[in-house]
Amino acid sequence: GNVAQLIDPKAAEDTRWSVADSLLLFDPLDGTQKAIAKMRAVAVLHAPAAYMIGRLRLATAECQETKFLVSCLNAEDGKTRGVALKALAQLGDTRYRELCELIAKDDWDRVATCDGVHPPQLPEERMVMRPYAIESLRLIGTQQSLVALREDATIPRQVVELAEVNVSGEEPVGVARIPGEQAVQVVGREIARVVLEEAALAGR
Numbered sequence: 001g002n003v004a005q006l007i008d009p010k011a012a013e014d015t016r017w018s019v020a021d022s023l024l025l026f027d028p029l030d031g032t033q034k035a036i037a038k039m040r041a042v043a044v045l046h047a048p049a050a051y052m053i054g055r056l057r058l059a060t061a062e063c064q065e066t067k068f069l070v071s072c073l074n075a076e077d078g079k080t081r082g083v084a085l086k087a088l089a090q091l092g093d094t095r096y097r098e099l100c101e102l103i104a105k106d107d108w109d110r111v112a113t114c115d116g117v118h119p120p121q122l123p124e125e126r127m128v129m130r131p132y133a134i135e136s137l138r139l140i141g142t143q144q145s146l147v148a149l150r151e152d153a154t155i156p157r158q159v160v161e162l163a164e165v166n167v168s169g170e171e172p173v174g175v176a177r178i179p180g181e182q183a184v185q186v187v188g189r190e191i192a193r194v195v196l197e198e199a200a201l202a203g204r
Contacts, residue, residue, distance in 0.1 A: 011092075014110035020048040024055050040068050047072075066091065073117050078125030082132030097140050101148045103133035104155065106176040124152025134159055151189065 005011055005019050023032050039049035049175045050072050059065035060181070072084030072143065085103075088096055108126060120126055134155065137145045150159045183201045 016048050020052050047083045050084040050087045053089035059091050078128030082129040086132045086136050089139040092139050100133040100136040104128050105152045
């Protein structure tokens with residue numbers, strides 16, 4: 001039932017995400033992993049599949065799921081790329097830490113030089129990726145990552161402070177207590193607000 005609902009191409013996006021959550025909560029692990037395997041074959045389900053892999057935190061560096069996440073870093077839409085980036089961080093994969101720093105800083109010229117990753121062409125797709133990159137740095141960032149975030153005026157202070165709390169190993173506060181997808185949306189709204197304010201000031 002659940003898997004059929006997920007794989008139905010006519011299903012609404014909200015339905016897919018809520019089914020993905022219910023599979024994580026209520027399905028036996030074996031069933032969830034089988035569902036993910038089926039989802040990996042359907043392009044519109046790549047983002048929920050990546051989300052589930054990250055939440056399960058069971059994939060290893062050489063397994064199919066991790067290879068799938070890496071392939072999603074070049075997906076057509078920014079959301080799938082972002083969810084995959086965060087899922088890799090949830091698995092403790094630090095290979096993409098520098099990529100996360102560059103995306104967080106909006107440095108797409110240098111992202112283009114990263115091995116195997118081609119930046120999305122559309123500015124809005126790039127903007128969608130930034131909150132996920134910042135969320136990823138909360139999980140795998142170093143003190144050096146924090147310096148990079150602090151130096152970027154377009155990243156709201158409260159977002160940097162969140163990363164600081166996590167990287168220093170203290171109990172996360174504020175947005176960090178909100179479940180994953182919501183936290184990303186909050187961070188995304190903050191970044192959008194700052195970017196829009198800057199655009200308004202530049203247009204005066």
